[in-house]
Amino acid sequence: xxxxxxxxxxxxxxxxxxxxxxxxxxxxxxxxxxxxxxxxxxxxxxxxxxxxxxxxxxxxxxxxxxxxxxxxxxxxxxxxxxxxxxxxxxxxxxxxxxxxxxxxxxxxxxxxxxxxxxxxxxxxxxxxxxxxxxxxxxxxxxxxxxxxxxxxxxxxxxxxxxxxxxxxxxxxxxxxxxxxxxxxxxxxxxxxxxxx
Amino acid sequence: xxxxxxxxxxxxxxxxxxxxxxxxxxxxxxxxxxxxxxxxxxxxxxxxxxxxxxxxxxxxxxxxxxxxxxxxxxxxxxxxxxxxxxxxxxxxxxxxxxxxxxxxxxxxxxxxxxxxxxxxxxxxxxxxxxxxxxxxxxxxxxxxxxxxxxxxxxxxxxxxxxxxxxxxxxxxxxxxxxxxxxxxxxxxxxxxxxxxxxxxxxxxxxxxxxxxxxxxxxxxxxxxxxxxxxxxxxxxxxxxxxxxxxxxxxxxxxxxxxxxxxxxxxxxxxxxxxxxxxxxxxxxxxxxxxxxxxxxxxxxxxxxxxxxxxxxxxxxxxxxxxxxxxxxxxxxxxxxxxxxxxxxxxxxxxxxxxxxxxxxx
Numbered sequence: 119x120x121x122x123x124x125x126x127x128x129x130x131x132x133x134x135x136x137x138x139x140x141x142x143x144x145x146x147x148x149x150x151x152x153x154x155x156x157x158x159x160x161x162x163x164x165x166x167x168x169x170x171x172x173x174x175x176x177x178x179x180x181x182x183x184x185x186x187x188x189x190x191x192x193x194x195x196x197x198x199x200x201x202x203x204x205x206x207x208x209x210x211x212x213x214x215x216x217x218x219x220x221x222x223x224x225x226x227x228x229x230x231x232x233x234x235x236x237x238x239x240x241x242x243x244x245x246x247x248x249x250x251x252x253x254x255x256x257x258x259x260x261x262x263x264x265x266x267x268x269x270x271x272x273x274x275x276x277x278x279x280x281x282x283x284x285x286x287x288x289x290x291x292x293x294x295x296x297x298x299x300x301x302x303x304x305x306x307x308x309x310x311x312x313x314x
Numbered sequence: 315x316x317x318x319x320x321x322x323x324x325x326x327x328x329x330x331x332x333x334x335x336x337x338x339x340x341x342x343x344x345x346x347x348x349x350x351x352x353x354x355x356x357x358x359x360x361x362x363x364x365x366x367x368x369x370x371x372x373x374x375x376x377x378x379x380x381x382x383x384x385x386x387x388x389x390x391x392x393x394x395x396x397x398x399x400x401x402x403x404x405x406x407x408x409x410x411x412x413x414x415x416x417x418x419x420x421x422x423x424x425x426x427x428x429x430x431x432x433x434x435x436x437x438x439x440x441x442x443x444x445x446x447x448x449x450x451x452x453x454x455x456x457x458x459x460x461x462x463x464x465x466x467x468x469x470x471x472x473x474x475x476x477x478x479x480x481x482x483x484x485x486x487x488x489x490x491x492x493x494x495x496x497x498x499x500x501x502x503x504x505x506x507x508x509x510x511x512x513x514x515x516x517x518x519x520x521x522x523x524x525x526x527x528x529x530x531x532x533x534x535x536x537x538x539x540x541x542x543x544x545x546x547x548x549x550x551x552x553x554x555x556x557x558x559x560x561x562x563x564x565x566x567x568x569x570x571x572x573x574x575x576x577x578x579x580x581x582x583x584x585x586x587x588x589x590x591x592x593x594x595x596x597x598x599x600x601x602x603x604x605x606x607x608x609x610x611x612x613x614x615x616x617x618x619x620x621x622x623x624x625x626x627x628x629x630x631x632x633x634x635x636x637x638x639x640x641x642x643x644x645x646x647x648x649x650x651x652x653x654x655x656x657x658x659x660x661x662x663x664x665x666x667x668x669x670x671x672x673x674x675x
Contacts, residue, residue: 136641158641166647166664169664170668170671173615174674178643178644179645180645181647191638
Protein backbone atom coordinates (compact mmCIF):
# COMPACT_ATOMS: atom_id res chain seq x y z
CA UNK A 119 0.00 0.00 0.00
CA UNK A 120 1.21 3.48 -0.89
CA UNK A 121 2.82 5.13 2.11
CA UNK A 122 0.73 8.26 1.72
CA UNK A 123 -2.51 6.30 1.95
CA UNK A 124 -1.40 4.21 4.87
CA UNK A 125 -0.24 7.37 6.68
CA UNK A 126 -3.68 8.89 6.32
CA UNK A 127 -5.39 5.72 7.53
CA UNK A 128 -2.89 5.40 10.39
CA UNK A 129 -3.79 8.90 11.55
CA UNK A 130 -7.48 7.98 11.76
CA UNK A 131 -7.03 4.75 13.70
CA UNK A 132 -7.24 5.07 17.50
CA UNK A 133 -4.64 3.22 19.58
CA UNK A 134 -5.66 -0.25 20.83
CA UNK A 135 -8.79 -0.21 18.71
CA UNK A 136 -10.51 -3.19 17.15
CA UNK A 137 -10.31 -2.98 13.40
CA UNK A 138 -11.60 -5.01 10.48
CA UNK A 139 -10.07 -4.56 7.04
CA UNK A 140 -12.26 -5.67 4.14
CA UNK A 141 -10.22 -6.72 1.16
CA UNK A 142 -7.08 -6.77 3.32
CA UNK A 143 -4.84 -8.28 0.62
CA UNK A 144 -1.62 -9.65 2.09
CA UNK A 145 -2.29 -7.98 5.44
CA UNK A 146 0.34 -5.19 5.08
CA UNK A 147 -1.91 -2.39 6.32
CA UNK A 148 -3.10 -4.38 9.34
CA UNK A 149 0.47 -5.31 10.14
CA UNK A 150 1.39 -1.60 10.11
CA UNK A 151 -1.59 -0.74 12.30
CA UNK A 152 -0.67 -3.54 14.65
CA UNK A 153 2.87 -2.22 14.98
CA UNK A 154 2.02 1.49 15.15
CA UNK A 155 -1.28 1.47 16.96
CA UNK A 156 -1.37 -1.92 18.72
CA UNK A 157 -4.74 -2.61 17.16
CA UNK A 158 -6.51 -5.92 17.26
CA UNK A 159 -7.16 -6.37 13.59
CA UNK A 160 -8.93 -8.89 11.42
CA UNK A 161 -8.57 -9.04 7.68
CA UNK A 162 -11.20 -10.21 5.24
CA UNK A 163 -9.94 -11.64 1.98
CA UNK A 164 -11.13 -14.01 -0.72
CA UNK A 165 -7.83 -14.89 -2.40
CA UNK A 166 -6.08 -17.96 -0.95
CA UNK A 167 -2.55 -16.79 -1.76
CA UNK A 168 -3.14 -13.46 -0.01
CA UNK A 169 -4.70 -15.30 2.94
CA UNK A 170 -1.55 -17.41 3.24
CA UNK A 171 0.48 -14.17 3.37
CA UNK A 172 -1.73 -12.79 6.17
CA UNK A 173 -1.29 -15.96 8.21
CA UNK A 174 2.46 -15.78 7.58
CA UNK A 175 2.48 -12.26 9.06
CA UNK A 176 0.45 -13.42 12.04
CA UNK A 177 -2.54 -11.35 10.92
CA UNK A 178 -5.91 -12.98 11.70
CA UNK A 179 -7.89 -13.31 8.50
CA UNK A 180 -11.30 -14.51 7.42
CA UNK A 181 -11.96 -15.95 4.01
CA UNK A 182 -15.18 -14.38 2.93
CA UNK A 183 -16.95 -13.10 -0.13
CA UNK A 184 -17.93 -9.64 1.12
CA UNK A 185 -20.88 -9.61 -1.28
CA UNK A 186 -22.33 -12.72 0.33
CA UNK A 187 -21.26 -12.97 3.93
CA UNK A 188 -21.09 -9.56 5.59
CA UNK A 189 -24.20 -10.20 7.68
CA UNK A 190 -22.59 -13.09 9.54
CA UNK A 191 -20.20 -10.89 11.43
CA UNK A 192 -22.75 -8.36 12.59
CA UNK A 193 -22.40 -9.36 16.20
CA UNK A 194 -18.75 -8.31 16.44
CA UNK A 195 -18.35 -4.72 17.53
CA UNK A 196 -15.48 -2.95 15.85
CA UNK A 197 -14.16 0.53 16.40
CA UNK A 198 -13.25 0.90 12.77
CA UNK A 199 -13.75 -0.90 9.51
CA UNK A 200 -11.59 -0.28 6.50
CA UNK A 201 -12.27 -0.86 2.87
CA UNK A 202 -9.28 0.28 0.88
CA UNK A 203 -9.58 0.17 -2.90
CA UNK A 204 -12.18 -2.58 -2.81
CA UNK A 205 -15.61 -1.02 -2.67
CA UNK A 206 -15.73 -0.65 -6.45
CA UNK A 207 -15.33 -4.44 -6.77
CA UNK A 208 -18.51 -5.24 -4.85
CA UNK A 209 -21.88 -6.17 -6.29
CA UNK A 210 -23.71 -3.95 -3.78
CA UNK A 211 -21.36 -1.20 -2.59
CA UNK A 212 -24.25 0.73 -1.03
CA UNK A 213 -25.36 -2.24 1.09
CA UNK A 214 -21.78 -3.03 2.08
CA UNK A 215 -21.21 0.55 3.19
CA UNK A 216 -24.26 0.44 5.45
CA UNK A 217 -23.30 -2.94 6.87
CA UNK A 218 -19.81 -1.75 7.65
CA UNK A 219 -21.26 1.15 9.59
CA UNK A 220 -23.57 -1.23 11.44
CA UNK A 221 -20.69 -3.35 12.68
CA UNK A 222 -18.24 -0.55 13.41
CA UNK A 223 -18.45 2.96 14.81
CA UNK A 224 -16.56 4.49 11.92
CA UNK A 225 -15.32 3.36 8.59
CA UNK A 226 -12.56 4.28 6.20
CA UNK A 227 -13.25 3.94 2.50
CA UNK A 228 -10.82 4.67 -0.29
CA UNK A 229 -11.80 4.56 -3.91
CA UNK A 230 -10.36 5.34 -7.32
CA UNK A 231 -11.93 8.40 -8.92
CA UNK A 232 -13.43 7.81 -12.36
CA UNK A 233 -13.88 11.55 -12.68
CA UNK A 234 -10.10 12.03 -12.84
CA UNK A 235 -9.25 14.04 -15.99
CA UNK A 236 -7.30 11.24 -17.64
CA UNK A 237 -10.30 8.94 -17.32
CA UNK A 238 -12.45 11.64 -18.85
CA UNK A 239 -10.09 12.02 -21.80
CA UNK A 240 -10.20 8.26 -22.36
CA UNK A 241 -13.98 8.31 -22.29
CA UNK A 242 -14.10 11.39 -24.52
CA UNK A 243 -12.10 9.49 -27.09
CA UNK A 244 -14.75 6.77 -26.92
CA UNK A 245 -12.84 4.22 -24.84
CA UNK A 246 -13.04 2.86 -21.31
CA UNK A 247 -10.33 4.48 -19.18
CA UNK A 248 -7.02 2.75 -18.77
CA UNK A 249 -4.75 4.66 -16.38
CA UNK A 250 -1.93 3.70 -14.00
CA UNK A 251 -4.58 3.51 -11.23
CA UNK A 252 -7.07 1.57 -13.35
CA UNK A 253 -4.80 -0.51 -15.52
CA UNK A 254 -7.11 -3.36 -16.56
CA UNK A 255 -9.24 -3.64 -19.68
CA UNK A 256 -12.98 -3.47 -19.22
CA UNK A 257 -13.32 -7.24 -19.74
CA UNK A 258 -10.77 -8.27 -17.14
CA UNK A 259 -11.16 -5.63 -14.47
CA UNK A 260 -12.47 -6.47 -11.01
CA UNK A 261 -13.81 -2.93 -10.76
CA UNK A 262 -17.46 -3.38 -11.61
CA UNK A 263 -18.82 -0.33 -9.78
CA UNK A 264 -16.51 2.56 -10.49
CA UNK A 265 -17.70 6.02 -9.55
CA UNK A 266 -16.51 9.60 -9.30
CA UNK A 267 -15.79 11.53 -6.13
CA UNK A 268 -19.06 13.38 -6.69
CA UNK A 269 -21.02 10.14 -7.12
CA UNK A 270 -19.63 8.72 -3.90
CA UNK A 271 -20.39 11.80 -1.85
CA UNK A 272 -23.93 11.84 -3.27
CA UNK A 273 -24.35 8.23 -2.16
CA UNK A 274 -23.22 9.14 1.36
CA UNK A 275 -25.74 11.99 1.39
CA UNK A 276 -28.52 9.70 0.22
CA UNK A 277 -27.70 7.05 2.84
CA UNK A 278 -27.37 9.61 5.66
CA UNK A 279 -23.72 8.77 6.11
CA UNK A 280 -21.69 11.68 7.41
CA UNK A 281 -18.21 12.35 6.09
CA UNK A 282 -16.06 13.09 9.15
CA UNK A 283 -12.88 13.65 7.19
CA UNK A 284 -11.65 13.29 3.64
CA UNK A 285 -8.36 13.47 1.82
CA UNK A 286 -7.73 13.53 -1.91
CA UNK A 287 -4.65 12.10 -3.46
CA UNK A 288 -3.22 13.31 -6.73
CA UNK A 289 -1.25 11.44 -9.31
CA UNK A 290 2.08 11.84 -7.56
CA UNK A 291 0.61 10.33 -4.41
CA UNK A 292 0.35 13.61 -2.53
CA UNK A 293 -2.45 15.68 -1.10
CA UNK A 294 -3.13 19.23 -2.02
CA UNK A 295 -2.60 21.20 -5.21
CA UNK A 296 -5.28 20.94 -7.82
CA UNK A 297 -6.74 17.82 -6.24
CA UNK A 298 -7.75 19.95 -3.26
CA UNK A 299 -9.37 22.63 -5.38
CA UNK A 300 -11.26 20.34 -7.71
CA UNK A 301 -10.96 16.77 -6.47
CA UNK A 302 -13.54 15.36 -8.84
CA UNK A 303 -11.30 16.35 -11.75
CA UNK A 304 -7.79 16.11 -10.31
CA UNK A 305 -7.78 13.45 -7.57
CA UNK A 306 -6.92 9.88 -8.51
CA UNK A 307 -8.14 8.59 -5.20
CA UNK A 308 -10.53 9.71 -2.47
CA UNK A 309 -9.97 8.67 1.15
CA UNK A 310 -12.93 9.02 3.49
CA UNK A 311 -13.63 8.68 7.17
CA UNK A 312 -17.33 7.96 7.55
CA UNK A 313 -19.80 7.73 10.39
CA UNK A 314 -23.51 7.13 10.65
CA UNK B 315 12.36 -39.44 11.53
CA UNK B 316 12.78 -40.41 15.18
CA UNK B 317 9.62 -42.24 16.28
CA UNK B 318 8.98 -43.55 19.76
CA UNK B 319 5.92 -45.57 20.66
CA UNK B 320 5.20 -46.35 24.28
CA UNK B 321 2.46 -47.26 26.70
CA UNK B 322 2.32 -44.86 29.64
CA UNK B 323 0.61 -45.93 32.85
CA UNK B 324 -1.16 -43.33 35.00
CA UNK B 325 -1.46 -44.91 38.38
CA UNK B 326 -3.31 -42.10 40.10
CA UNK B 327 -6.27 -42.43 37.75
CA UNK B 328 -8.67 -39.75 36.62
CA UNK B 329 -12.04 -38.41 37.73
CA UNK B 330 -14.23 -38.14 34.69
CA UNK B 331 -16.66 -35.40 33.71
CA UNK B 332 -19.49 -37.80 34.55
CA UNK B 333 -18.21 -38.05 38.13
CA UNK B 334 -17.07 -41.64 37.65
CA UNK B 335 -13.49 -42.55 38.38
CA UNK B 336 -10.94 -44.65 36.56
CA UNK B 337 -8.55 -45.83 39.29
CA UNK B 338 -5.69 -46.04 36.83
CA UNK B 339 -5.35 -45.97 33.07
CA UNK B 340 -2.92 -46.39 30.20
CA UNK B 341 -2.33 -44.19 27.18
CA UNK B 342 -0.62 -45.48 24.05
CA UNK B 343 1.59 -42.64 22.89
CA UNK B 344 3.68 -41.96 19.81
CA UNK B 345 6.19 -39.12 19.56
CA UNK B 346 8.14 -37.79 16.61
CA UNK B 347 11.34 -35.78 16.74
CA UNK B 348 12.89 -34.29 19.88
CA UNK B 349 11.84 -31.82 22.52
CA UNK B 350 14.30 -28.91 22.35
CA UNK B 351 16.22 -27.53 25.29
CA UNK B 352 13.86 -24.71 26.18
CA UNK B 353 10.86 -26.96 25.55
CA UNK B 354 9.31 -24.53 23.09
CA UNK B 355 8.65 -26.88 20.19
CA UNK B 356 5.99 -29.29 21.41
CA UNK B 357 2.99 -30.02 19.23
CA UNK B 358 0.01 -32.15 20.19
CA UNK B 359 -2.06 -33.90 17.54
CA UNK B 360 -5.55 -35.02 18.51
CA UNK B 361 -7.03 -37.86 16.53
CA UNK B 362 -10.51 -38.04 15.09
CA UNK B 363 -13.17 -40.64 15.73
CA UNK B 364 -11.46 -43.83 14.50
CA UNK B 365 -7.85 -42.59 14.60
CA UNK B 366 -5.13 -43.57 17.01
CA UNK B 367 -1.69 -42.63 18.29
CA UNK B 368 -0.03 -43.51 14.98
CA UNK B 369 -0.16 -40.17 13.17
CA UNK B 370 2.88 -40.38 10.93
CA UNK B 371 5.37 -42.80 9.43
CA UNK B 372 4.62 -46.42 8.69
CA UNK B 373 4.53 -49.42 10.98
CA UNK B 374 3.37 -53.04 10.81
CA UNK B 375 0.41 -52.63 13.17
CA UNK B 376 -1.29 -49.61 11.70
CA UNK B 377 0.32 -49.04 8.29
CA UNK B 378 0.72 -45.40 7.26
CA UNK B 379 -0.15 -42.86 9.98
CA UNK B 380 -3.48 -41.06 9.72
CA UNK B 381 -1.87 -37.65 9.16
CA UNK B 382 1.25 -38.77 7.38
CA UNK B 383 0.52 -36.39 4.48
CA UNK B 384 1.02 -33.42 6.79
CA UNK B 385 3.30 -34.70 9.54
CA UNK B 386 6.93 -35.68 9.03
CA UNK B 387 10.34 -34.32 8.11
CA UNK B 388 9.97 -31.16 5.96
CA UNK B 389 6.21 -31.53 5.93
CA UNK B 390 3.88 -28.73 7.15
CA UNK B 391 4.06 -30.13 10.69
CA UNK B 392 7.80 -30.59 10.51
CA UNK B 393 9.21 -33.28 12.77
CA UNK B 394 12.74 -31.97 12.12
CA UNK B 395 11.80 -28.82 14.01
CA UNK B 396 9.04 -29.90 16.34
CA UNK B 397 8.47 -32.53 18.95
CA UNK B 398 5.15 -33.98 17.92
CA UNK B 399 2.99 -36.00 20.31
CA UNK B 400 -0.08 -38.08 19.58
CA UNK B 401 -1.93 -40.49 21.84
CA UNK B 402 -4.72 -42.98 21.43
CA UNK B 403 -7.59 -41.48 23.38
CA UNK B 404 -9.08 -42.97 26.49
CA UNK B 405 -11.79 -45.45 25.51
CA UNK B 406 -10.08 -46.27 22.22
CA UNK B 407 -8.89 -49.65 21.07
CA UNK B 408 -5.34 -49.12 19.87
CA UNK B 409 -3.55 -49.71 23.16
CA UNK B 410 -4.97 -47.11 25.55
CA UNK B 411 -7.43 -48.13 28.26
CA UNK B 412 -10.84 -48.81 26.80
CA UNK B 413 -13.77 -51.21 26.89
CA UNK B 414 -11.62 -54.06 25.59
CA UNK B 415 -8.98 -53.61 28.33
CA UNK B 416 -8.91 -55.52 31.57
CA UNK B 417 -10.24 -53.82 34.66
CA UNK B 418 -7.40 -54.18 37.14
CA UNK B 419 -9.70 -54.24 40.17
CA UNK B 420 -11.94 -57.05 38.89
CA UNK B 421 -9.48 -58.81 36.62
CA UNK B 422 -12.17 -58.91 33.94
CA UNK B 423 -12.54 -57.15 30.62
CA UNK B 424 -14.38 -53.82 31.09
CA UNK B 425 -16.83 -54.32 28.26
CA UNK B 426 -19.88 -52.14 28.68
CA UNK B 427 -18.79 -51.23 32.19
CA UNK B 428 -16.04 -48.97 30.86
CA UNK B 429 -17.18 -45.49 31.86
CA UNK B 430 -18.41 -43.09 29.20
CA UNK B 431 -15.73 -40.48 28.64
CA UNK B 432 -15.93 -37.03 27.00
CA UNK B 433 -13.84 -34.58 25.02
CA UNK B 434 -13.03 -32.81 28.30
CA UNK B 435 -11.85 -36.12 29.80
CA UNK B 436 -9.59 -36.64 26.81
CA UNK B 437 -8.15 -33.17 27.19
CA UNK B 438 -7.61 -33.73 30.92
CA UNK B 439 -5.88 -37.07 30.28
CA UNK B 440 -3.71 -35.44 27.59
CA UNK B 441 -2.81 -32.79 30.16
CA UNK B 442 -1.62 -35.57 32.46
CA UNK B 443 0.40 -36.93 29.55
CA UNK B 444 1.85 -33.47 28.99
CA UNK B 445 3.04 -33.32 32.60
CA UNK B 446 4.46 -36.83 32.31
CA UNK B 447 6.45 -35.78 29.23
CA UNK B 448 7.68 -32.69 31.05
CA UNK B 449 6.17 -30.28 28.53
CA UNK B 450 5.27 -26.79 29.81
CA UNK B 451 3.11 -25.63 26.92
CA UNK B 452 2.04 -26.69 23.46
CA UNK B 453 3.28 -24.47 20.68
CA UNK B 454 0.47 -25.89 18.57
CA UNK B 455 -2.40 -28.30 19.08
CA UNK B 456 -4.24 -29.53 16.03
CA UNK B 457 -6.85 -31.97 14.97
CA UNK B 458 -9.62 -32.53 12.47
CA UNK B 459 -13.24 -33.42 13.18
CA UNK B 460 -13.44 -34.84 16.71
CA UNK B 461 -9.72 -33.95 16.94
CA UNK B 462 -10.59 -30.31 16.26
CA UNK B 463 -13.06 -30.42 19.13
CA UNK B 464 -10.19 -31.46 21.42
CA UNK B 465 -7.98 -28.63 20.12
CA UNK B 466 -10.82 -26.19 20.85
CA UNK B 467 -11.45 -27.66 24.31
CA UNK B 468 -7.74 -27.47 25.16
CA UNK B 469 -7.81 -23.72 24.39
CA UNK B 470 -10.82 -23.34 26.68
CA UNK B 471 -9.69 -25.60 29.53
CA UNK B 472 -5.98 -24.73 29.64
CA UNK B 473 -5.63 -21.22 28.21
CA UNK B 474 -2.05 -20.85 29.45
CA UNK B 475 -0.87 -24.13 27.97
CA UNK B 476 -1.78 -23.56 24.32
CA UNK B 477 -0.14 -20.95 22.08
CA UNK B 478 -1.88 -21.89 18.86
CA UNK B 479 -4.69 -24.23 17.97
CA UNK B 480 -5.71 -25.64 14.60
CA UNK B 481 -9.37 -26.61 14.41
CA UNK B 482 -10.10 -28.34 11.13
CA UNK B 483 -13.40 -29.66 9.73
CA UNK B 484 -14.83 -29.39 13.22
CA UNK B 485 -17.64 -27.83 15.21
CA UNK B 486 -18.25 -26.49 18.69
CA UNK B 487 -20.99 -29.09 18.99
CA UNK B 488 -22.47 -31.91 16.95
CA UNK B 489 -25.63 -31.19 15.02
CA UNK B 490 -28.85 -33.14 15.29
CA UNK B 491 -28.00 -34.74 11.94
CA UNK B 492 -24.58 -35.84 13.25
CA UNK B 493 -26.20 -37.46 16.27
CA UNK B 494 -28.81 -39.11 14.06
CA UNK B 495 -26.16 -40.69 11.80
CA UNK B 496 -24.25 -41.95 14.82
CA UNK B 497 -27.39 -43.46 16.30
CA UNK B 498 -28.00 -45.51 13.14
CA UNK B 499 -24.43 -46.78 13.41
CA UNK B 500 -24.83 -47.65 17.08
CA UNK B 501 -28.15 -49.37 16.42
CA UNK B 502 -26.59 -51.61 13.81
CA UNK B 503 -23.97 -52.69 16.35
CA UNK B 504 -26.46 -53.17 19.20
CA UNK B 505 -28.75 -55.26 17.02
CA UNK B 506 -25.96 -57.60 15.95
CA UNK B 507 -26.70 -60.96 17.60
CA UNK B 508 -23.06 -61.22 18.67
CA UNK B 509 -23.15 -57.96 20.60
CA UNK B 510 -24.45 -59.54 23.83
CA UNK B 511 -25.29 -56.16 25.29
CA UNK B 512 -21.64 -55.13 25.08
CA UNK B 513 -20.17 -58.17 26.82
CA UNK B 514 -19.29 -60.13 23.70
CA UNK B 515 -15.69 -60.68 24.87
CA UNK B 516 -16.68 -63.44 27.27
CA UNK B 517 -18.61 -65.16 24.47
CA UNK B 518 -15.46 -65.03 22.37
CA UNK B 519 -17.27 -63.38 19.46
CA UNK B 520 -17.37 -59.90 17.95
CA UNK B 521 -20.40 -58.12 16.47
CA UNK B 522 -18.62 -57.95 13.15
CA UNK B 523 -21.67 -57.34 10.97
CA UNK B 524 -22.83 -54.51 13.15
CA UNK B 525 -19.47 -52.70 13.09
CA UNK B 526 -19.22 -53.28 9.37
CA UNK B 527 -22.60 -51.71 8.63
CA UNK B 528 -21.84 -48.85 11.01
CA UNK B 529 -18.58 -48.14 9.24
CA UNK B 530 -20.15 -48.33 5.80
CA UNK B 531 -22.64 -45.66 6.80
CA UNK B 532 -19.92 -43.60 8.46
CA UNK B 533 -17.75 -43.81 5.40
CA UNK B 534 -20.47 -42.31 3.20
CA UNK B 535 -20.72 -39.35 5.55
CA UNK B 536 -16.97 -38.73 5.35
CA UNK B 537 -16.97 -38.38 1.56
CA UNK B 538 -18.66 -35.86 -0.69
CA UNK B 539 -21.16 -36.65 -3.41
CA UNK B 540 -18.80 -35.12 -5.95
CA UNK B 541 -15.86 -37.16 -4.76
CA UNK B 542 -17.83 -40.40 -4.90
CA UNK B 543 -19.14 -39.57 -8.36
CA UNK B 544 -15.72 -38.84 -9.75
CA UNK B 545 -14.12 -41.81 -8.05
CA UNK B 546 -16.76 -44.48 -8.66
CA UNK B 547 -19.44 -42.98 -10.86
CA UNK B 548 -21.80 -45.74 -11.88
CA UNK B 549 -19.03 -48.11 -12.81
CA UNK B 550 -19.62 -51.81 -12.30
CA UNK B 551 -17.24 -53.94 -10.26
CA UNK B 552 -15.17 -56.54 -12.16
CA UNK B 553 -16.44 -60.03 -11.51
CA UNK B 554 -12.98 -61.17 -10.45
CA UNK B 555 -12.45 -58.60 -7.71
CA UNK B 556 -15.77 -58.60 -5.90
CA UNK B 557 -15.49 -58.91 -2.13
CA UNK B 558 -19.16 -59.79 -1.87
CA UNK B 559 -21.10 -61.67 -4.51
CA UNK B 560 -24.19 -59.49 -4.28
CA UNK B 561 -22.50 -56.21 -5.26
CA UNK B 562 -22.92 -54.70 -8.72
CA UNK B 563 -21.34 -51.25 -8.51
CA UNK B 564 -17.78 -50.33 -7.62
CA UNK B 565 -18.99 -48.07 -4.83
CA UNK B 566 -20.77 -51.00 -3.20
CA UNK B 567 -17.70 -53.13 -3.43
CA UNK B 568 -15.60 -50.33 -1.96
CA UNK B 569 -17.89 -49.91 1.05
CA UNK B 570 -18.03 -53.65 1.58
CA UNK B 571 -14.26 -53.82 1.53
CA UNK B 572 -13.77 -50.83 3.85
CA UNK B 573 -16.44 -52.05 6.26
CA UNK B 574 -15.02 -55.56 6.36
CA UNK B 575 -11.48 -54.33 6.93
CA UNK B 576 -12.55 -51.98 9.71
CA UNK B 577 -14.71 -54.57 11.48
CA UNK B 578 -11.65 -56.69 12.09
CA UNK B 579 -9.66 -53.83 13.60
CA UNK B 580 -12.04 -51.76 15.66
CA UNK B 581 -13.74 -52.63 18.90
CA UNK B 582 -17.54 -52.32 18.86
CA UNK B 583 -17.79 -50.83 22.35
CA UNK B 584 -15.13 -48.26 21.45
CA UNK B 585 -17.19 -47.41 18.37
CA UNK B 586 -20.23 -46.72 20.51
CA UNK B 587 -18.21 -44.83 23.13
CA UNK B 588 -16.40 -42.64 20.58
CA UNK B 589 -19.60 -41.70 18.75
CA UNK B 590 -21.13 -40.74 22.09
CA UNK B 591 -18.14 -38.54 22.88
CA UNK B 592 -18.75 -36.78 19.58
CA UNK B 593 -22.52 -36.44 20.13
CA UNK B 594 -22.25 -35.14 23.66
CA UNK B 595 -19.64 -32.48 22.95
CA UNK B 596 -20.85 -28.94 23.31
CA UNK B 597 -18.16 -26.35 23.96
CA UNK B 598 -20.80 -23.88 25.14
CA UNK B 599 -22.73 -26.34 27.35
CA UNK B 600 -25.05 -24.31 29.55
CA UNK B 601 -23.46 -21.04 28.43
CA UNK B 602 -23.23 -19.43 25.03
CA UNK B 603 -20.21 -20.23 22.89
CA UNK B 604 -19.10 -16.61 23.25
CA UNK B 605 -19.05 -16.97 27.04
CA UNK B 606 -17.32 -20.35 26.79
CA UNK B 607 -14.42 -18.83 24.84
CA UNK B 608 -13.88 -15.84 27.11
CA UNK B 609 -10.61 -17.08 28.67
CA UNK B 610 -9.03 -18.43 25.48
CA UNK B 611 -5.55 -17.02 24.88
CA UNK B 612 -4.45 -19.23 22.01
CA UNK B 613 -4.40 -17.99 18.45
CA UNK B 614 -6.83 -20.05 16.41
CA UNK B 615 -6.74 -21.29 12.84
CA UNK B 616 -10.13 -22.65 11.87
CA UNK B 617 -10.37 -24.42 8.53
CA UNK B 618 -13.55 -25.74 6.91
CA UNK B 619 -14.09 -27.47 3.59
CA UNK B 620 -16.84 -26.70 1.10
CA UNK B 621 -17.20 -30.39 0.24
CA UNK B 622 -17.73 -31.36 3.90
CA UNK B 623 -21.42 -31.88 4.66
CA UNK B 624 -20.86 -33.65 7.99
CA UNK B 625 -19.23 -30.64 9.69
CA UNK B 626 -19.81 -27.97 7.04
CA UNK B 627 -17.83 -24.69 7.06
CA UNK B 628 -20.72 -22.89 8.80
CA UNK B 629 -19.84 -24.82 11.96
CA UNK B 630 -16.30 -23.43 11.86
CA UNK B 631 -17.65 -19.96 11.20
CA UNK B 632 -19.66 -20.14 14.43
CA UNK B 633 -16.42 -20.67 16.35
CA UNK B 634 -14.78 -17.80 14.45
CA UNK B 635 -17.61 -15.39 15.28
CA UNK B 636 -17.53 -16.33 18.96
CA UNK B 637 -13.73 -15.94 18.92
CA UNK B 638 -13.95 -12.46 17.36
CA UNK B 639 -16.48 -11.42 19.97
CA UNK B 640 -13.85 -12.34 22.53
CA UNK B 641 -11.06 -10.47 20.70
CA UNK B 642 -9.22 -13.73 20.10
CA UNK B 643 -6.67 -13.71 17.28
CA UNK B 644 -8.53 -16.16 15.14
CA UNK B 645 -8.55 -16.93 11.43
CA UNK B 646 -11.21 -18.76 9.48
CA UNK B 647 -10.50 -20.17 6.05
CA UNK B 648 -12.72 -22.33 3.87
CA UNK B 649 -11.00 -24.51 1.30
CA UNK B 650 -12.56 -26.55 -1.45
CA UNK B 651 -11.27 -29.94 -0.24
CA UNK B 652 -11.75 -32.84 -2.62
CA UNK B 653 -12.59 -35.47 -0.05
CA UNK B 654 -15.63 -34.19 1.82
CA UNK B 655 -15.26 -34.34 5.59
CA UNK B 656 -12.07 -36.38 5.20
CA UNK B 657 -10.41 -33.43 3.40
CA UNK B 658 -8.66 -32.44 6.63
CA UNK B 659 -6.53 -35.58 6.33
CA UNK B 660 -5.16 -34.74 2.89
CA UNK B 661 -2.43 -32.43 1.81
CA UNK B 662 -3.20 -29.58 -0.58
CA UNK B 663 -0.98 -26.62 -1.36
CA UNK B 664 -3.09 -23.98 0.36
CA UNK B 665 -3.96 -26.18 3.34
CA UNK B 666 -0.35 -27.10 4.01
CA UNK B 667 0.88 -23.51 3.52
CA UNK B 668 -1.75 -22.25 5.94
CA UNK B 669 -0.72 -24.77 8.57
CA UNK B 670 3.03 -24.22 8.23
CA UNK B 671 2.66 -20.42 8.05
CA UNK B 672 0.46 -20.49 11.14
CA UNK B 673 2.90 -22.63 13.11
CA UNK B 674 5.86 -20.49 12.11
CA UNK B 675 4.24 -17.02 12.40
